[in-house]
Structures are given as structure tokens and as C-alpha cells.
């Protein structure tokens with residue numbers, strides 16, 4: 001009898017202490033624009049992406065091949081800093097592909113992959129301030145191309 005009362009008292013003290021701790025712990029603030037923010041994933045243009053132009057952008061202006069192996073044989077020098085993009089259209093849906101091109105830093109803040117559709121880039125050449133690296137249509141074209149890589 002004596003022990004169960006002691007245990008009960010102990011449990012009550014513990015419960016009060018824990019409740020106090022929970023109260024004192026700082027609340028984690030939800031990220032303002034996180035992974036599942038659909039506004040990051042919606043198409044950037046009304047015009048559907050053109051996969052043929054997307055392939056061209058990936059091999060040239062987009063510099064995707066400087067870091068990724070891609071099924072673009074006429075461009076022989078591919079980097080392997082990022083994952084091989086063959087089959088990426090089976091692994092990811094267009095909204096995720098788009099988000100990864102627009103601003104991959106929302107998924108992994110320290111990634112070396114550039115944000116291709118962000119307008120507040122650092123150290124931009126004079127005259128290009130406030131402009132994203134790719135146009136909205138170019139992003140849509142690259143998304144359409146990657147979606148064909150099944």
C-alpha cells in the first residue's frame with residue numbers, strides 16, 4: 001500500500017514536470033514555403049512544355065549536362081556530380097521535376113545544383129539583375145523533356 005502511494009505520487013510529480021518541460025520547449029515554426037507547397041509545383045506558363053526544345057536547353061544554356069549524365073549522345077562531356085537523369089521521368093512526376101529545377105534549395109539548402117528560376121540571385125552580371133537563369137518557358141520545356149526520360 002505504502003509503495004503504490006509513493007509510486008502514484010512520483011508519477012504525479014513526473015507528469016507535472018514533463019508538462020512544464022513541454023510548455024517551456026520552443027515551438028518549431030513551420031517553414032513558410034516547404035516541400036509540399038503546391039504553388040512551387042504548378043506550371044509556370046499556360047503553354048505546354050516542348051520536350052525537343054527542353055532537350056536543347058538541357059544540353060546548352062541550362063548546363064544540366066555539366067553535372068548530370070543524360071541520354072544526349074551528341075554532347076559527349078557529361079559531369080557526374082549529380083545523379084544520372086536517365087529514367088528520371090519514371091522516378092518523378094512533372095511537379096517535382098519543376099520544383100527541382102526552379103529552386104532545388106527548398107529540398108536541400110546546401111545543394112550545389114543552381115536555382116534556375118529564382119530572380120534574387122547573388123553576384124549577377126550588370127544588366128541581368130532580377131532575371132532568372134532560364135525563362136519560365138524554358139523551365140517548362142526542360143520539365144517536359146525530363147518527363148519523357150522513362
Ligand code: HEC
Nearest residue numbers: 062063064067081082083088100104108111112113114142
Ligand atoms: C552544378 C551541378 C548541377 C547542375 C548544373 C545541375 N544539377 Fe541537377 N542535381 C545536381 C546534384 C548534385 C543533384 C543531387 C541532389 C542535390 O544535391 O540536390 C541534382 C539533382 C537533380 C535532380 C533530381 C534527380 C534524382 O534522381 O534525384 C533533377 C531532376 C535535376 N538535378 C535536374 C537538373 C536539370 C534539368 C538541370 C539543368 C537545367 C540540372 N539539374 C543542373 C547538380 C546539378
